[in-house]
Amino acid sequence: MSITVMNRSVWTGRRFLSSLNTLRPTIRELIANPPAVESEISAVGHIKSIRQGKNAGFIDVSDGSSANNLAVVIKNPTEVLQNLNLKIGQSINVKGQWVESQGTQPYELVFNPNIESHELSIIGDVPDTYPIQKKNTTIQNLRHLPTIRHRTSTLASILRFRSFMETKFIEFFNSRQFIKVSPPIVTASDCEGAGEQFRIESTSKWKSAQKEPEDFFFGKNAYLTVSTQLHLEVLALSLNRVWTLTPCFRAEVSNTNRHLSEFWMLEAEICNVDSLRQVTKFSEDMIRYVTQAVKDSATAEVGNGQDLISSRFGKDEIDKLNQRWDSVLTENEWPTISYSEAIEIINRVMNKGRSKNRLQWGDSLQTVHEKWLASEHFKSPVFITDYPASQKPFYMPESQDFNPDKPTVACFDLIFPEIGELIGGSLREHSYDKLIHRMKDQGMNLEDMEWFISTRLNGSIPHGGFGMGFERLISYLSAMENVKDVIPFPRVSQSCYC
Amino acid sequence: MSITVMNRSVWTGRRFLSSLNTLRPTIRELIANPPAVESEISAVGHIKSIRQGKNAGFIDVSDGSSANNLAVVIKNPTEVLQNLNLKIGQSINVKGQWVESQGTQPYELVFNPNIESHELSIIGDVPDTYPIQKKNTTIQNLRHLPTIRHRTSTLASILRFRSFMETKFIEFFNSRQFIKVSPPIVTASDCEGAGEQFRIESTSKWKSAQKEPEDFFFGKNAYLTVSTQLHLEVLALSLNRVWTLTPCFRAEVSNTNRHLSEFWMLEAEICNVDSLRQVTKFSEDMIRYVTQAVKDSATAEVGNGQDLISSRFGKDEIDKLNQRWDSVLTENEWPTISYSEAIEIINRVMNKGRSKNRLQWGDSLQTVHEKWLASEHFKSPVFITDYPASQKPFYMPESQDFNPDKPTVACFDLIFPEIGELIGGSLREHSYDKLIHRMKDQGMNLEDMEWFISTRLNGSIPHGGFGMGFERLISYLSAMENVKDVIPFPRVSQSCYC
Numbered sequence: 001m002s003i004t005v006m007n008r009s010v011w012t013g014r015r016f017l018s019s020l021n022t023l024r025p026t027i028r029e030l031i032a033n034p035p036a037v038e039s040e041i042s043a044v045g046h047i048k049s050i051r052q053g054k055n056a057g058f059i060d061v062s063d064g065s066s067a068n069n070l071a072v073v074i075k076n077p078t079e080v081l082q083n084l085n086l087k088i089g090q091s092i093n094v095k096g097q098w099v100e101s102q103g104t105q106p107y108e109l110v111f112n113p114n115i116e117s118h119e120l121s122i123i124g125d126v127p128d129t130y131p132i133q134k135k136n137t138t139i140q141n142l143r144h145l146p147t148i149r150h151r152t153s154t155l156a157s158i159l160r161f162r163s164f165m166e167t168k169f170i171e172f173f174n175s176r177q178f179i180k181v182s183p184p185i186v187t188a189s190d191c192e193g194a195g196e197q198f199r200i201e202s203t204s205k206w207k208s209a210q211k212e213p214e215d216f217f218f219g220k221n222a223y224l225t226v227s228t229q230l231h232l233e234v235l236a237l238s239l240n241r242v243w244t245l246t247p248c249f250r251a252e253v254s255n256t257n258r259h260l261s262e263f264w265m266l267e268a269e270i271c272n273v274d275s276l277r278q279v280t281k282f283s284e285d286m287i288r289y290v291t292q293a294v295k296d297s298a299t300a301e302v303g304n305g306q307d308l309i310s311s312r313f314g315k316d317e318i319d320k321l322n323q324r325w326d327s328v329l330t331e332n333e334w335p336t337i338s339y340s341e342a343i344e345i346i347n348r349v350m351n352k353g354r355s356k357n358r359l360q361w362g363d364s365l366q367t368v369h370e371k372w373l374a375s376e377h378f379k380s381p382v383f384i385t386d387y388p389a390s391q392k393p394f395y396m397p398e399s400q401d402f403n404p405d406k407p408t409v410a411c412f413d414l415i416f417p418e419i420g421e422l423i424g425g426s427l428r429e430h431s432y433d434k435l436i437h438r439m440k441d442q443g444m445n446l447e448d449m450e451w452f453i454s455t456r457l458n459g460s461i462p463h464g465g466f467g468m469g470f471e472r473l474i475s476y477l478s479a480m481e482n483v484k485d486v487i488p489f490p491r492v493s494q495s496c497y498c
Numbered sequence: 499m500s501i502t503v504m505n506r507s508v509w510t511g512r513r514f515l516s517s518l519n520t521l522r523p524t525i526r527e528l529i530a531n532p533p534a535v536e537s538e539i540s541a542v543g544h545i546k547s548i549r550q551g552k553n554a555g556f557i558d559v560s561d562g563s564s565a566n567n568l569a570v571v572i573k574n575p576t577e578v579l580q581n582l583n584l585k586i587g588q589s590i591n592v593k594g595q596w597v598e599s600q601g602t603q604p605y606e607l608v609f610n611p612n613i614e615s616h617e618l619s620i621i622g623d624v625p626d627t628y629p630i631q632k633k634n635t636t637i638q639n640l641r642h643l644p645t646i647r648h649r650t651s652t653l654a655s656i657l658r659f660r661s662f663m664e665t666k667f668i669e670f671f672n673s674r675q676f677i678k679v680s681p682p683i684v685t686a687s688d689c690e691g692a693g694e695q696f697r698i699e700s701t702s703k704w705k706s707a708q709k710e711p712e713d714f715f716f717g718k719n720a721y722l723t724v725s726t727q728l729h730l731e732v733l734a735l736s737l738n739r740v741w742t743l744t745p746c747f748r749a750e751v752s753n754t755n756r757h758l759s760e761f762w763m764l765e766a767e768i769c770n771v772d773s774l775r776q777v778t779k780f781s782e783d784m785i786r787y788v789t790q791a792v793k794d795s796a797t798a799e800v801g802n803g804q805d806l807i808s809s810r811f812g813k814d815e816i817d818k819l820n821q822r823w824d825s826v827l828t829e830n831e832w833p834t835i836s837y838s839e840a841i842e843i844i845n846r847v848m849n850k851g852r853s854k855n856r857l858q859w860g861d862s863l864q865t866v867h868e869k870w871l872a873s874e875h876f877k878s879p880v881f882i883t884d885y886p887a888s889q890k891p892f893y894m895p896e897s898q899d900f901n902p903d904k905p906t907v908a909c910f911d912l913i914f915p916e917i918g919e920l921i922g923g924s925l926r927e928h929s930y931d932k933l934i935h936r937m938k939d940q941g942m943n944l945e946d947m948e949w950f951i952s953t954r955l956n957g958s959i960p961h962g963g964f965g966m967g968f969e970r971l972i973s974y975l976s977a978m979e980n981v982k983d984v985i986p987f988p989r990v991s992q993s994c995y996c
Binding site: 022023024026027028029044045046063064065089090091123124125126127130146147148150151156159160162163166167170174176177179180181182183184185186187188189196197198199200201202203204206217218219220222223224230231234235237238239240241246247249251261262264270271272273277278281282430451452454455456457458459460461462487488489491493494495496497498 | 625654664675683737768991
């Protein structure tokens with residue numbers, strides 16, 4: 001198509017004006033775009049609290065659209081509350097008068113049983129044992145209530161927080177000319193060559209699992225992806241810059257506060273990159289962008305900003321959030337050290353005087369070391385680069401200052417305070433010969449990976465990329481201590497409720 | 499947290515100015531924000547075509563970031579082209595002078611071998627058998643080249659198209675106060691109670707698949723989701739309006755142009771809805787919004803609009819796209835008919851004089867009927883509502899004008915020209931008693947579904963929603979005939995390459 005074909009006469013058709021929104025307004029809309037004072041409106045939501053005063057009753061109603069509750073004032077409260085047997089957790093429909101308020105909210109909804117047009121009805125009742133009461137129940141206990149735990153102010157705000165972050169990632173990557181792609185979940189390959197995978201089969205063919213591959217649904221063994229990187233590389237070599245936010249699956253029995261068997265991974269692959277520094281800098285920009293957006297929105301005094309933060313949070317929680325955001329938005333760039341430097345620092349400072357803890361070059365950094373470096377030593381996110389080749393997968397190329405005595409690869413981990421590893425990334429070996437060499441070194445089956453290897457024979461381009469556990473970042477920025485609380489239905493070993 | 503805590507003094511910390519982009523500019527950036535004329539720049543991409551003129555050679559270079567190629571002009575072409583053995587498909591690095599062009603592109607890059615600072619080098623070679631040549635290969639043949647098919651102008655534009663649509667869906671749902679959520683992929687439930695599912699197990703426990711559930715990784719049978727609706731309902735009952743765009747899996751052996759075993763489903767659930775009309779209207783608004791955005795961007799004469807459309811498309815293809823977009827952006831609302839009316843129209847018009855084809859009330863509408871209604875009869879997308887209860891799942895409530903002789907449920911299918919069913923949606927039965935009644939009628943195991951049923955006992959709210967096959971909409975709006983060409987790595991029965 002040449003540009004000249006694209007003139008207006010070809011592209012006819014009037015712009016369709018979207019009809020008025022036919023949905024009833026949410027409480028968030030009522031608060032953000034308040035109706036005219038004195039007008040009659042109705043609202044639907046769950047009762048969060050009930051308080052009976054002398055001349056009026058007060059009900060906080062939430063529909064989950066906002067961190068703010070709708071304040072409902074009940075005239076003749078004794079009569080109304082006794083007749084209706086209102087309880088926390090019930091869903092109700094209230095029709096009343098929208099008035100300015102003297103309370104913390106600018107407006108409230110007044111229900112007066114003596115005004116005929118007013119209405120107050122229970123839509124959905126709750127049993128007396130409804131477990132979420134005004135008194136805070138712990139986040140841990142809420143995990144046993146998977147179908148109602150997001151009615152709490154805190155967990156509802158976390159899901160809004162997550163949704164907001166996703167939008168900001170879209171914005172960031174669009175502004176950097178990245179294409180969002182959907183690499184496959186079902187794969188015949190094991191990207192990391194290490195992790196426990198989940199295997200899949202159609203229920204009707206399940207029992208033939210011991211038989212010949214031709215009998216399987218896909219005609220071969222098929223697995224859930226542990227990382228979409230290899231497929232993403234293929235797409236980057238066609239589209240230049242690609243990213244994805246995709247579920248990934250690891251059949252590990254790690255019952256920690258930062259592991260899930262099903263999690264969402266943000267991965268990016270970037271062509272025309274030849275220095276690791278470009279990739280670390282890019283990932284730093286990305287996280288700063290999203291963190292700044294979170295902070296700006298949370299601190300906005302108008303609009304929907306506060307909806308990212310639980311209305312239950314007090315000064316301590318807010319201070320903690322602030323401190324976390326500011327630990328990301330440091331004035332200076334985050335420090336970058338090599339693995340060898342990390343070993344040296346840990347031995348010199350952390351293990352000072354404890355010679356039996358001393359690390360040797362080649363040892364793995366443990367989570368305790370990583371957290372110490374970020375939380376205690378640098379008090380900042382920190383990039384650790386150039387790990388020993390023996391610790392890393394086949395697709396990573398030799399470091400720039402490669403030393404055959406201590407062979408390292410051009411890779412990095414981004415270590416965050418409190419959570420440890422947030423991102424893993426590297427340059428990707430783009431030379432066919434070197435890739436084959438490294439795969440043979442690791443004893444890999446080249447035939448299975450022929451599709452991937454072929455990209456290095458068909459117009460290969462230097463590139464690099466990274467993967468980030470989305471739940472870990474949400475957990476850090478929202479100050480939730482466990483990734484199980486930032487995904488709606490967490491999946492871990494021995495746990496797949498509903 | 500009260501609003502007064504959120505004052506500026508609490509939220510300290512200077513805004514971090516993102517460092518300059520450390521990535522090398524894409525060809526899209528070079529075209530959108532051209533460097534100064536006469537300046538020296540370099541670019542990297544794949545050779546799309548080579549043409550040798552008398553005084554100059556012409557190479558089209560693409561990096562996949564744009565539908566537009568970078569035009570490279572080679573001075574002293576005989577010498578250069580013979581020395582380098584340039585071939586289509588190679589990745590090259592060109593450094594030369596950026597000049598205004600007399601051709602269709604406003605600028606071109608001039609490489610002159612006699613200027614010392616200029617460079618032209620092959621980064622990644624290709625074999626002589628490199629299968630993508632300037633002469634078009636068919637879309638069908640490209641399916642056999644999964645690792646390089648997105649180097650073609652057409653399939654690269656489709657992935658940009660898909661990415662663009664995803665951004666526009668985010669915009670649409672954000673503007674309507676929806677929260678984007680991530681319901682689980684791994685589930686213990688079968689939402690539709692009908693479809694063939696995929697079962698999953700960790701590789702190390704695979705062989706114990708015949709043993710006791712306690713031996714399984716999740717302590718029970720676990721499946722890949724066929725629809726996230728039930729989990730989405732749980733979240734809507736907490737957050738009011740939720741949506742998702744998630745992979746879904748169906749182990750069907752349907753090798754058609756509109757089925758995939760792994761596909762992305764866009765699903766939405768909306769609380770406080772009591773009329774089916776609200777849901778159909780909302781889904782119409784949604785599709786119009788995205789289609790209008792596609793059309794506006796594709797027809798934009800500035801910016802990156804054209805990147806949604808293959809540079810290979812001629813007038814015929816553009817006309818077809820235009821016709822499809824205009825078939826969505828009709829001046830009037832899309833027609834809505836009931837299932838009973840559909841039967842009547844089909845018998846009266848389509849089957850006129852063919853009495854053996856006559857449909858009885860209760861018969862399923864076949865794809866051929868659906869396509870005829872949308873493509874031939876209404877020449878428009880059309881909503882068909884209120885199907886017989888016996889054809890639909892347990893969660894759908896009775897229609898408003900319920901007739902016990904011909905029992906129907908409050909549901910709809912959105913039928914599109916060419917592709918048939920695009921969306922399926924309904925109100926959801928929110929009454930505990932009625933839900934249980936319908937589940938028992940369908941012989942379902944209530945115990946397995948206890949978690950879902952419990953939502954109807956804990957502050958239930960009327961709600962409705964829908965699910966849309968994302969690939970089907972992309973396929974229609976991009977005029978690609980097969981959903982296999984709008985997802986990067988299609989998965990169907992007997993096919994899971996790489």
